[in-house]
Amino acid sequence: KQEVTQIPAALSVPEGENLVLNCSFTDSAIYNLQWFRQDPGKGLTSLLLIQSSQREQTSGRLNASLDKSSGRSTLYIAASQPGDSATYLCAAIFSSGSARQLTFGSGTQLTVLP
Amino acid sequence: NAGVTQTPKFQVLKTGQSMTLQCAQDMNHEYMSWYRQDPGMGLRLIHYSVGAGITDQGEVPNGYNVSRSTTEDFPLRLLSAAPSQTSVYFCASSAKRNTEAFFGQGTRLTVV
Numbered sequence: 001k002q003e004v005t006q007i008p009a010a011l012s013v014p015e016g017e018n019l020v021l022n023c024s025f026t027d028s029a030i031y032n033l034q035w036f037r038q039d040p041g042k043g044l045t046s047l048l049l050i051q052s053s054q055r056e057q058t059s060g061r062l063n064a065s066l067d068k069s070s071g072r073s074t075l076y077i078a079a080s081q082p083g084d085s086a087t088y089l090c091a092a093i094f095s096s097g098s099a100r101q102l103t104f105g106s107g108t109q110l111t112v113l114p
Numbered sequence: 115n116a117g118v119t120q121t122p123k124f125q126v127l128k129t130g131q132s133m134t135l136q137c138a139q140d141m142n143h144e145y146m147s148w149y150r151q152d153p154g155m156g157l158r159l160i161h162y163s164v165g166a167g168i169t170d171q172g173e174v175p176n177g178y179n180v181s182r183s184t185t186e187d188f189p190l191r192l193l194s195a196a197p198s199q200t201s202v203y204f205c206a207s208s209a210k211r212n213t214e215a216f217f218g219q220g221t222r223l224t225v226v
Contacts (some may be wrong), residue, residue: 031212043204044217051212089157093212100211101147101172104157 002027002094006105013080014113021075021108023090028068031093034102035064035075038087047088048075052095080112116140120205120218127195127225135190135221137205143216145208146188150174150201151220157204163188164211195225 003026013019023033032051036044048057048064050073056065063076073090087109091102121136139146147162149172159172163182177199179191188207192199202222208215 034215036217043219044206046214046216049214091157091215101145101159101162102149102157102206102215103159104149106154106156 002092002096002103004090004092004103004105006088006090006108008108009106010109010111012111012113015080015082017080017112018076018078019080019110021077021088021090021110023073023075023105025071025073025092025094025103027094027096028071029095030068031095031100033064033066033073033090033092035062035073036089036091038089038107040086044089077110080110082112082114085110085112118205118207118216118218120203120221122221123219124222125224127192127223129195129197129225131195133192133195135192135203135205135223137188137190137218138186139188139205139207139216140186141207141209141216142185143207143209144185145211145215146182147172147206148178148180148188148190149204149206151204152201160190160203192223197225199223200225 005024034049035047050066061078087107089107091104118139148160149157151157161180163169205218206215
């Protein structure tokens with residue numbers, strides 16, 4: 001079964017720290033991988049999309065990398081701020097899946113302490 | 115600048131009642147999908163559509179129906195609500211299968 005895993009489930013860091021969120025997937029044959037942010041009681045906000053042919057994408061203080069051979073993606077957040085506190089979800093579209101829609105990890109709940 | 119709009123935001127149903135969750139997008143996207151989000155289970159795909167008139171089942175389709183008569187709208191119907199369908203429902207759309215997906219704000223459904 002094609003799965004996406006995010007460890008740890010929760011992370012707490014002091015303000016200003018650089019941090020890395022991890023995402024692993026069981027099948028290297030993916031179309032793309034997308035990172036989302038979800039605030040409590042809210043919808044998902046797209047942060048970054050990495051196509052299978054790309055190694056990384058950057059947006060402001062965020063940098064996402066993709067290593068298909070190892071089945072891993074990371075989301076790097078530079079100089080974290082309390083406003084970054086949220087749940088971060090990664091999701092992959094697997095090339096061989098019947099639905100070929102997003103398969104989600106369970107998320108990492110990030111708390112940035114002032 | 116609406117994006118993906120879901121209505122209602124909150125709903126309480128009694129067991130056995132039926133209802134329709136609405137989803138509309140104004141980006142002329144081909145792909146639309148419905149997910150449910152449950153604690154400890156993450157987001158799971160219910161149904162999806164690759165264009166008007168074309169729908170298919172996802173991971174957890176039982177108890178739900180969909181149709182796609184227009185590009186803009188993709189309603190999700192609960193035929194006979196059960197407490198197990200208590201969840202937060204999200205609608206998403208994307209231009210193509212491998213392009214960026216955009217999500218609505220969700221519908222929080224409670225079945226009592």
